Amino acid sequence: MNNKLRTRLLLILFIFGLGIYSLWPTIKYQLLSDTEKNNLSKNEVEYLEKNTIKQGLDLKGGIYIVLEVDLPQLVNNLANNKDKKFDIFINDLKDGYTNNSVDFFELFDSKATDQDLKLPRYFITYGKTKNQIIEQLKFQADDSINRIIEIIQNRVDQFGVSEPTIQKQGNDRVIIELAGIQDSERARGLLQSTALLELMIVKDVESTNTIIRQIDNLSYSNNQIGIRSQNEDATNAGDLFSSDNEVSDLQFSSLLIGIGSDLAIDKENLEQFNNILSQENIKQLLEATGSNFLFSNSSRTFLNDFGEEEEVYIVYHLVNNAELTGGVIENAQVRLSQSGVTAGQPLVQMEMNSAGSREWARITGANIKKRIAIVLDKKVHMAPVINSQIFGGSTVIEGLDSIEEAEDIAIVLRAGALPVPVTIIDQKIVGPSLGADSVQQGTSSILIGLVLVVLFIIFYYRMSGFIASFSLIWTLILLLGILALLQATLTLPGIAGLILTVGMSIDANVIIFERIREELRKGKTVRSAIDSGYQRAITTIVDANLTTGIAAGVLYQYGTGPIKGFATVLFWGIVVSMFTAIIVTRFLFDFTTSRRNVEKLSI
Amino acid sequence: MEILKNTKINFMAARNVGFIVSSICFVLSLFMLLSGLNLGIDFRGGTMIGLNFSEDVEIQEVRTAMQSISIEGQEFDLSAEEIKHFGNSTNVMIKFKVRDDAPENFEQEIVNHLYQKMNEKVPEDKNNFILSIDTVSPKVGSELSGKALWSIISALGLILFYISIRFEFKFAIGAILALVHDIIITLGIFSLTGYEITLGTVAAFLTIVGYSLNDTIVILDRIRENMKSSGTVLFEATINKSINQSLSRTLITSLTTLLVIVVLIYAGGEIIRPFAFTMLVGVIIGTYSSIYIASGLLVSLYKSSN
Numbered sequence: 011m012n013n014k015l016r017t018r019l020l021l022i023l024f025i026f027g028l029g030i031y032s033l034w035p036t037i038k039y040q041l042l043s044d045t046e047k048n049n050l051s052k053n054e055v056e057y058l059e060k061n062t063i064k065q066g067l068d069l070k071g072g073i074y075i076v077l078e079v080d081l082p083q084l085v086n087n088l089a090n091n092k093d094k095k096f097d098i099f100i101n102d103l104k105d106g107y108t109n110n111s112v113d114f115f116e117l118f119d120s121k122a123t124d125q126d127l128k129l130p131r132y133f134i135t136y137g138k139t140k141n142q143i144i145e146q147l148k149f150q151a152d153d154s155i156n157r158i159i160e161i162i163q164n165r166v167d168q169f170g171v172s173e174p175t176i177q178k179q180g181n182d183r184v185i186i187e188l189a190g191i192q193d194s195e196r197a198r199g200l201l202q203s204t205a206l207l208e209l210m211i212v213k214d215v216e217s218t219n220t221i222i223r224q225i226d227n228l229s230y231s232n233n234q235i236g237i238r239s240q241n242e243d244a245t246n247a248g249d250l251f252s253s254d255n256e257v258s259d260l261q262f263s264s265l266l267i268g269i270g271s272d273l274a275i276d277k278e279n280l281e282q283f284n285n286i287l288s289q290e291n292i293k294q295l296l297e298a299t300g301s302n303f304l305f306s307n308s309s310r311t312f313l314n315d316f317g318e319e320e321e322v323y324i325v326y327h328l329v330n331n332a333e334l335t336g337g338v339i340e341n342a343q344v345r346l347s348q349s350g351v352t353a354g355q356p357l358v359q360m361e362m363n364s365a366g367s368r369e370w371a372r373i374t375g376a377n378i379k380k381r382i383a384i385v386l387d388k389k390v391h392m393a394p395v396i397n398s399q400i401f402g403g404s405t406v407i408e409g410l411d412s413i414e415e416a417e418d419i420a421i422v423l424r425a426g427a428l429p430v431p432v433t434i435i436d437q438k439i440v441g442p443s444l445g446a447d448s449v450q451q452g453t454s455s456i457l458i459g460l461v462l463v464v465l466f467i468i469f470y471y472r473m474s475g476f477i478a479s480f481s482l483i484w485t486l487i488l489l490l491g492i493l494a495l496l497q498a499t500l501t502l503p504g505i506a507g508l509i510l511t512v513g514m515s516i517d518a519n520v521i522i523f524e525r526i527r528e529e530l531r532k533g534k535t536v537r538s539a540i541d542s543g544y545q546r547a548i549t550t551i552v553d554a555n556l557t558t559g560i561a562a563g564v565l566y567q568y569g570t571g572p573i574k575g576f577a578t579v580l581f582w583g584i585v586v587s588m589f590t591a592i593i594v595t596r597f598l599f600d601f602t603t604s605r606r607n608v609e610k611l612s613i
Numbered sequence: 614m615e616i617l618k619n620t621k622i623n624f625m626a627a628r629n630v631g632f633i634v635s636s637i638c639f640v641l642s643l644f645m646l647l648s649g650l651n652l653g654i655d656f657r658g659g660t661m662i663g664l665n666f667s668e669d670v671e672i673q674e675v676r677t678a679m680q681s682i683s684i685e686g687q688e689f690d691l692s693a694e695e696i697k698h699f700g701n702s703t704n705v706m707i708k709f710k711v712r713d714d715a716p717e718n719f720e721q722e723i724v725n726h727l728y729q730k731m732n733e734k735v736p737e738d739k740n741n742f743i744l745s746i747d748t749v750s751p752k753v754g755s756e757l758s759g760k761a762l763w764s765i766i767s768a769l770g771l772i773l774f775y776i777s778i779r780f781e782f783k784f785a786i787g788a789i790l791a792l793v794h795d796i797i798i799t800l801g802i803f804s805l806t807g808y809e810i811t812l813g814t815v816a817a818f819l820t821i822v823g824y825s826l827n828d829t830i831v832i833l834d835r836i837r838e839n840m841k842s843s844g845t846v847l848f849e850a851t852i853n854k855s856i857n858q859s860l861s862r863t864l865i866t867s868l869t870t871l872l873v874i875v876v877l878i879y880a881g882g883e884i885i886r887p888f889a890f891t892m893l894v895g896v897i898i899g900t901y902s903s904i905y906i907a908s909g910l911l912v913s914l915y916k917s918s919n
Contacts, residue, residue, distance in 0.1 A: 068813075076753065111756045192740045195721050280686035436753045439746040443665060451882030458880065459873035466869060470614050503816035506888065509873060510820045514827060517866040521831060524862040527615070546838070553779060554830040558823045560775055561768040565819060568764035570757065576816040580823065 015604060018597050025589070026484065029491035035061035036494050059173065063494045064189065066501030066575070067440050069449045072189035073197055076436035077162075079155055079182045081114045082107055084430040088150060089132040099127050114151075114182060115144055152181065154429045159184055164425035165200055169418075184432070189499075194439045196414060204387050204431050205422035207336030209373070209405075210328040212381035212393050213301050215271070218327040222263050224295060229286050230259045262286050267322060269312060274322040277309055283325075300330045307389040308411060326390045328383055333373045335427075338366025338403075342423035344416045347408065356416035358407040360423060367403025375399035386419065452505060459509075463516065471523055473612030477598045478519040481590040485515045488586045493579065503572040504579045511583025514555065518591035522547040523613055536611045540599050548592060559584045617861045624856050624904055625849045625912055631905030635794060642801020650804045653811040654708070656758040658751030660720050662707045663744035664727065666734045669702040678730040679707070684722045687714065691723070700883040704744065711751055720746050761815050765822075769793075772826065780837055783914045784907075788829045791906040795825045799895045808887040817888040821895030824870070828863065828903040835859050836908065848915045852908050867900050 039062045047055060067074050082104040089096060099121060106117050122129055122140070129143045136146035159176055162184065166174045175187040191197050213221075265283050267274045275283055286292065287303060296302055306324040314320050341361040347353050362370055374382070374396050383393040384407055391407045410416045464482065468475035489511060493500065526543030534542065559581060566577035603611070654661050679691040694709040707723070716722065728735050728742055735742050749757075769789055776785035799821060803810070835855040843851050874896065877889035 109752065111752050194740070194743065194746070198718070198721070278683070278686050282686070434748070435750040437746065437748045439743065441663075441665070441740060441743040441745060443741055444663065444744040447882060451880065452885055455876050455880040455882075455885070456873070459876040462872050462876065463869045466872065470865065472614075502813055502885070502888070506816045506820050509877075509892075510823050512873070513824065513866070513870045516869050517827060517831075517862075520862050520865045520869075524859070524865075528858070531618075549838075550831050550834040553834055554827045557772055557775055557826055557830050560771050561819075561823060561826065564768040564771055565764050568760060568767060570760055572812045572816055573761065573764065573819070576819055 012604070015597070015601060018593070019601075022594055022597060025488070029484075029488040031491075032061075032495045033487060033491040036063045036490070060497070061494060063490060064173070064497070064499040065449070066499045066504070067187065067189055067438060068502045069452075069500065070189050071440045071442040071444065071446070072187070072191045073194050073440075074188075074436075074438040075186045075198065075201060075434055076179065077158075077184045077186065077201065077432040078435045079151070079158060079184070080431045080433060081151055081182055084151060084154055085118065085147060087430065088136070088147065090135070091132055095125070095127065096132055099125055115148055118147070119144060148181075155182065155184065158428050158430070158432065161425050161428055162186065162201060165421055168421045168425065169197070169200055171197075183435075190442075192442055194441075196418065198434070198437070198439075200418050200421065202432065202434060203418075203422050205336065205425070205427045206387055207339065207423060207427065208332035208385040209334040209370075210330075210332050210383045210385055211377055212383050213327040213329060214380070217299070217301075218273075221295070221299060221301065221327065222266070225262045225286065225292055226260050228292050228295065229261045229289065232289055232291065233261070266325065267312070267314070267320075269322070269324070273325045273327075274312060275305070275325050277321040277323065280305075280323070301327055302330050303327055304383070304385060304388060304390050307386070307391050307409070324390070326383055326393060328385070328390075332385070333382070334362075334366060334369055336423060337427070338362045338369065339423050340366075342420040344413065344420050345406075352408055355408070356410050356413045358410070358416050358420050358423065360405050360407070362403030362405075364403070367401070370403050370405070371399055371401050452502070456505070456509065460512070463512070467516065467519075471613055473602075474523055474526075474599075477595050478516065478523070480598070481519065481595045482512065482515055484594060485511065485583075485587050485590045488590070489579070489583050492582045492586065496578070496582075498578055499575065500579075501572060501575045503576040507576045507579030507583060510580060511587055514558065514584065515587035515591060518547075518551045518555075518587060519595060521550055522591065522595065526611070526613055530611065530613070536603055536608045539611070540603065544592075544596055544599075551588065551591060555584045555588050615861070617864060620857045620860055621853075622857060622860075623853055625853050625909065628905065628909045628912060631901075631909055635798075635902075635906060638798050638801070639794060642798045645801040645804045646797070650800065651807055651809040652758075653809040653814075654747060654749050654754070655812045656754050656761075656810065658749050658754035659708065659710045660749075661745070661747045662720055662724060663699070663746075664705045664707070664724070665736065665742055665744045666703045666705065666731070667736045668734050670705060670731070670734055672696055672698065672705070674731065675705055675707070675727070678727055679723075682723060682726045684716050684719070684726075687716060704883075711748075720748055757812070761812075765796075765819075768822075776830075776833075780833060783911060783918075784833050784837070786914065787907040787910040788826070788833065790910060791829050791902040792822060792825055794902050794906050795821060795895060795898050798898055799891060802894050803891060806890070808890065811887075813888055814891055817891040818895070820892060821899060824892075824896060825899030825902060828866075828899055829907045831862065832856060832859055832903050832908060833911075836911065849912050852912055856904055856908060863900060863903070867896060870896050 035058050039058045042050075042058075050058075082100055085103070086092075086100045102125070103118060103121055106112070106121065107114055119140070121127075129140050130138055133143045133147070136150075137143040155178060159178060163174075163176050166176065166186070166188065171188045171191060173189065175185070177185045179185050186201060188197060262283075265275055265279045265286075267276070287296070304326050306326070309321045309323050312320045312322045339360050340363045343359050345357055345359045347355045347357050377396050378398065379395065381393045381395050383390045384405070385391070386407070392409045407416075407419060410419070460482075464479040467478050467482075471478060486508075489508070498504075522543060525547045526539050529539035529543045530536070562577045562581040562584065565573055566581060569577055602608070675696050676692045679694070679696070682689040682691060691707070691709060694707060696705060696707050698704060699706045712719070724739075724743060724746070728739055769792065772792075773785045773789050776788050796818060799818065800810075803814070808814070832855060835858055836852055839851045839855050839858075871893070874889050874892045877885055878893065881889055
């Protein structure tokens with residue numbers, strides 16, 4: 011072998027070595043059985059997991075969620091001196107924002123101008139001019155989203171997910187990817203929960219009864235007005251007497267059922283209940299008394315007077331302002347209840363910081379014999395009677411359905427509440443079985459396809475076909491090696507990119523071989539046919555690959571999710587297949603024809 | 614082994630027939646697209662739930678079970694929504710639009726409802742009942758369509774630029790028109806089959822773009838090479854010669870690609886099938902368009918400029 015060939019061989023071997031080296035963790039990880047994985051030390055497993063090619067959600071199962079921060083709500087929270095005009099503005103903002111993809115602060119700006127809203131009136135602490143205020147609000151929004159990411163990261167870590175991806179998208183979104191998660195329902199609850207813990211005093215029975223009577227009256231008169239205006243429109247006399255128009259004057263209280271000292275409501279009546287409470291003058295009434303109605307977190311069965319089973323929620327009438335909120339919680343742990351009728355059931359034990367403990371002692375001291383509701387995300391978990399003042403800042407949440415629920419509540423309480431609510435705007439959940447099926451079918455069919463292609467190429471080009479197949483296999487190994495180095499995630503579109511790469515790699519070989527054949531047909535010797543065949547083919551291959559490479563680059567730049575994955579694989583596929591087609595196969599041809607004067611080429 | 618040695622087919626003679634056929638297909642496809650492209654929830658917004666029952670189920674059973682879903686006092690009737698089998702008769706796909714009145718975790722509530730209502734035919738572990746749940750809000754949907762469109766347009770623009778520099782502007786026009794032709798006709802055939810366009814199929818379209826582009830450049834390259842010796846005189850003959858010279862390569866490459874695609878269609882599974890099908894159509898059209906659109910247009914462009 012001459013020196014020139016030897017240098018090329020060394021270069022090729024070096025690159026092959028690199029490819030195998032970077033792909034090795036992936037191969038090793040795939041070959042390990044579960045028990046073997048358990049036997050490895052934590053560091054070894056971490057090393058393997060970090061350097062292996064990750065499978066995307068569509069292949070492995072898991073959840074992908076995009077959360078959008080409720081920016082209108084954030085702005086609403088930050089505002090002072092809110093009035094009717096501001097409420098209309100916020101509602102308008104909410105409508106405009108949730109239905110269109112617009113930049114929130116541009117919308118904010120234009121709506122404020124349209125409605126001639128004097129921003130400094132509401133946001134004087136953030137600046138004196140509109141621009142200053144918007145700048146400051148932007149800063150606040152950015153701060154909240156960073157806090158949200160931190161809190162969610164915290165929750166996910168405590169939940170125990172390996173390699174979660176949590177990213178900020180734009181200025182109001184968070185993308186969360188949890189691959190391999192089995193229980194999607196639980197994971198989603200954990201992410202979306204605002205985790206706002208509030209301790210609220212329950213209104214006494216008398217004022218509750220009074221407000222129920224008042225709501226009955228208002229609701230009755232609202233309906234009368236409604237019916238009158240309906241009847242004015244009615245042209246058919248029969249409508250006037252239709253039974254639909256008869257309204258009970260106890261419309262609200264008839265929905266409620268007394269269970270012991272509690273009020274409850276049938277599951278089926280929830281909507282009607284909420285409809286009544288959302289009427290404008292009833293909302294005003296509740297606001298004036300500074301109270302509100304909330305439901306228990308879970309329903310229970312209740313045997314009514316007719317001996318029928320009903321699913322009911324307990325209704326609580328609570329003082330609107332929370333006495334304490336979750337910010338004072340320092341620690342939260344799951345325990346099993348030790349005593350009483352709830353013995354053996356899970357509960358969450360919370361410890362407060364010193365300021366919280368003092369406040370808690372003051373509140374419990376001032377409200378002895380009253381009930382205090384423990385409210386999480388606007389749902390009442392329990393409302394025990396305060397029997398004596400509580401020192402030491404300790405309290406519990408009972409009434410949980412399962413140990414998982416208790417664990418999740420403890421996690422979100424420890425991680426802290428989200429500063430603003432978030433909504434799920436995009437979610438993909440892939441069950442473990444679907445992913446497994448598609449991986450298995452996809453891989454086996456691609457392997458079958460590959461084997462067929464290799465057989466065909468060898469049949470058609472003989473010895474040269476072997477060379478092409480050899481370079482094809484190395485193209486795949488090197489490409490996967492690069493993906494492992496990049497710590498890329500392989501998804502179905504990525505596999506599409508892989509197939510296209512295989513196609514282009516074979517095409518490059520075919521172009522070269524056909525050129526060499528042409529040159530041979532012209533009567534050239536083997537050596538010079540190879541030389542000029544390559545020389546001519548290279549221009550074509552470079553042009554074709556570069557053009558496709560440009561497309562891949564653009565797609566990577568502008569594409570999202572799957573398109574980006576496709577583009578990454580394609581881009582590196584082009585780089586690798588040009589290397590194998592132009593350098594590796596050329597070396598093999600030169601090597602096989604270098605020793606003696608070859609007269610015939612098997613092509 | 615060698616097939617197609619020294620062919621001398623006069624491809625360009627049928628150039629005008631090619632143009633006419635392509636134009637008709639193009640217009641028909643465009644019409645199909647505008648009237649009924651089945652855009653998936655990725656672009657339109659909506660919810661798609663894939664469920665895995667433990668034994669065969671009739672669609673009618675699922676429909677009946679979906680007739681009254683009660684969630685906290687609100688009644689939902691989803692029996693008229695799109696419900697169909699996919700893969701085999703134990704797997705069911707349910708698809709519906711985003712509803713304004715939907716309560717929190719609507720999808721999960723529906724899954725729970727079906728899990729209870731059809732409890733004799735579901736796997737023991739609820740996590741195995743759920744194959745997939747996809748929800749995309751219309752807002753995200755319109756953003757994704759915008760981005761996908763924008764990325765394809767800018768990719769086409771840059772390719773046009775590159776080919777104009779490396780070759781000539783006329784070559785670039787031919788190549789880009791061939792690409793647009795391929796995408797539109799494949800989309801047209803795609804909408805004819807009723808498969809829906811998802812982000813995954815967009816990847817398939819991009820693969821076609823890549824393939825078709827590769828094919829076109831290879832032929833254009835040959836034309837450029839032959840033009841160096843013969844110039845633009847007898848241009849039609851030069852192009853015919855170039856196509857014939859690269860015909861063997863075109864055939865072998867298409868064959869190997871089709872080999873992989875056919876295996877994918879038969880054995881790749883339900884998720885890959887629409888993708889593989891798109892590729893099949895695209896590869897055939899891509900090969901055709903390199904000859905009749907990209908090269909054909911080149912002949913016409915040179916004739917008109919002479």
